Amino acid sequence: MNVIDTQSPRERAMRDLTSDTITDAVISTMRDTEDARVAEILESLVRHLHAFVRDVGLTEEEWARGVDFLTRTGQMCTSTRQEFILLSDVLGITMLVDSLSNRRPTETTQNSVLGPFFREDRPHHADAADISGGLPGTPLFFEGRVVNRAGAPVADAAVDVWHSDGDGHYDVEVSGQADPAMRALFRTDETGHFGFRSIRPSSYPIPGDGPVGELLGATGRSLMRPAHVHLLIEAEGFQRVTTMLFPSDDSYLDTDPVFGVKESLITSYDTYEAGAGPCRELTDEPYTVLRHTFVLEPRPADSPG
Amino acid sequence: MNVIDTQSPRERAMRDLTSDTITDAVISTMRDTEDARVAEILESLVRHLHAFVRDVGLTEEEWARGVDFLTRTGQMCTSTRQEFILLSDVLGITMLVDSLSNRRPTETTQNSVLGPFFREDRPHHADAADISGGLPGTPLFFEGRVVNRAGAPVADAAVDVWHSDGDGHYDVEVSGQADPAMRALFRTDETGHFGFRSIRPSSYPIPGDGPVGELLGATGRSLMRPAHVHLLIEAEGFQRVTTMLFPSDDSYLDTDPVFGVKESLITSYDTYEAGAGPCRELTDEPYTVLRHTFVLEPRPADSPG
Incomplete structure (x- = not known):
């Protein structure tokens, strides 16, 4: 030759x-x-x-099954469904990338996954607004504070909030709900405070009708995420925080399919009898109060944040 | 807590x-x-x-680019285009899986990639048929023999053949070509022989308009595959062979983007002046003759082949 x-x-x-x-x-x-x-x-x-x-x-047969799985994962994606991000989530890759990118001291607020339900087209609400969009559910009063590591308030921080309803559905999943609901962008006041009224979210299954659902089924894993309120906080001079808060009495804290639970993000969703709410709003049914202080880490010089 | x-x-x-x-x-x-x-x-x-x-x-940005790449790869797939197989091919995974699954002695015919152009709906042709479908090109006369390791003929072997035209297009890519062409299923005769007439294939680029094309562009790699005729041979009692034959004078033998080239699959595509072909067919233009002997390995007992 x-x-x-x-x-x-x-x-x-x-x-x-x-x-x-x-x-x-x-x-x-x-x-x-x-x-x-x-x-x-x-x-x-x-x-x-x-x-x-x-x-x-x-083997060749296993390779062919893998090709088919990846192809169907891509084809399941639409403008409102991202099956490859979900696959990354359930394989722990999303939280691994997050943990490598966001190493912050434990005394500051820790990150968790962004998830697929953040939307840019959300209302900008004044303090104490009702963001429930009129959807039914247990009233939730949220009282938040944003501070630096010395405990001093961070004013004018942009705080995005989004969460599901009591059936585990986000606004985009509630039929007949065209307008954004259970989501808003707030600004902290001089004392670092923001607050709003909404409805209490519940635990819910991640979408199980696609390839990721097959994978979790084959491996005996649960689809159920613990209930949570998502928050994304940005303030001049500080690192951005993408996080969520879980109720301490949730049954699914130790089987979260996307590996997003952190002790410091588990908090009390206190429930009270009907009466006057924390800001003296009257409710005629039991309600939940969620209070949390978010501690930001300064952005290193020359870092884009 | x-x-x-x-x-x-x-x-x-x-x-x-x-x-x-x-x-x-x-x-x-x-x-x-x-x-x-x-x-x-x-x-x-x-x-x-x-x-x-x-x-x-x-990083989070790199992760997001990866998710986008995989999503678009899945969404590029149709009934006639499999971008995930192409991705597996150009990353060497397809040939790696093949090499693990098909370890055969070097004196037997080696495997190469199946590729995306095999079709079940191909004609069953008698020996020496013209399978060109009337498409224009340099005449190709193929003379094949299937034997065992002792050199004895293997009769009644099923031999699938498929290849591109002189522009690198398969029948499904030739506009106006509804019927299968440049593909057929043959059976070897008592002497292990099969043969046919077609047109000479050329080197051609793998599809470059999708994510795989972007990947090869970013890494400075060529899209060009060396010319080849695909063959898939199955015979009772022998291991199936999925292979292809490359012309020894092809410019792309050492840059095959799917890593399918093997020395033993490089063969002479001899070209002759117009006149009588190998089986005394008359041609009024120069023609190519391709002769090859395929050596099958016995199937181990209890193996599905």
Whole structure:
């Protein structure tokens, strides 16, 4: 075969690849990658994916099932459903990326997952507004404070809040609910305070009718997330916080399918008899009060936040 | 917090997960997986994906780009386009799985990738049929023989053949070509022989208008595959062979983006002046003759093939 004699050793290395040689061969084809970070990520990805295939001795049938699973995961995605983020969530990848990106001292408020239900088109509400959109449920009074590590108030912080109703549905999932509800953007006052009235959220299953539901079913895992209120807090000079608060009496705190629960984010959702609420609003039914202080970490110099 | 005091250590281990603890936590949630093989595959997959994220310190922005890439890859798939298989091909995963599944002695015919263009609805042709479908191109005469390792003919082997035209297009890509062309299923005769007439295929780019094209562009890789004729051979008592034959004078043998080239699959596509073809067919233009002997490996007892 005089064909190969005219080739360089590097080029000849691209033929007759075996399970021992193919990984380095694939990486060598990417030697002209312009962006050094892209090259670093792809080399590591190829090494780990190949090691996975070798470690388990993946068969052709198993490979075909994997291709089918990934294809259906992509095709399940729409403008209101992101099945690949859900897959990342249930494999713990989302919280792993978060924990690497947001290492903050334990005395500051910790991050949790953003989730798929944040919306840009939410109302900007004044303090103490009712954001329930008139939806039925147990009244919830939320009293929040944003401070720095010394306990001094952080004024004019932007605080996004969003949560589900008592059946575990977000506004986009409630039929007939066209307008945003159970979500709003607030600004803290001079004392670092923000507050609102809404309805109490409940625990709920993540969507189980797609490939991620199949995966959790096959592995005997629960779809149920503990109840929570999402918050996203941004303030000049501080690191952004994406977080959520869980009720301490929730049954699903230790089986959260997206691995987002932190002790410091478990709080008391205190329930009171009907009467005057914390800001003297009258209620004719029992209500819940949720109070929490959020502690922000300064943004390092030269960091985009 | 008396909540945690009532929990078992295993359950408590599901809170406050860090980059050091989340991998084992995710794997522990799958302890009730019924199918032991599914459990083995998922544990290895989670360990390798997490190690990748940790090794490169994947940022939230990079994670979001990855999610977007995978989503678009799934959404590019149709009944005639499988972008996830193409992604597996260009990352060397398809050939890695093949090399693990099909370890055969070097003196037998080696496997290569199946590719996305095999079709079940192909004609069953008698020996020496013209399968070009009347499409224009350099005439190709193919003379094949199927034997066992002792050189004895394998009669009645099913031989599938499919290939592109001189512009690198398969029948499904040729506009106005509704019927199958450049593909057929043959049976070897008593001497192990099969043969047909068609047109000579050319090198061609894999589809570059999707996420895989972006990936190859970003890494400076070529889209061009060397020309080839695909073959899939099945015979009673032998291992199935999925393979292809490349012309020895092709410019892209050492840069195949799907890593499918093997020395033993590079063969001479001999070209002759116009005149009488190998089976005395008259041609009024130059033509190519491709001759190859395929050596099958016996199927092990109790193996499905």
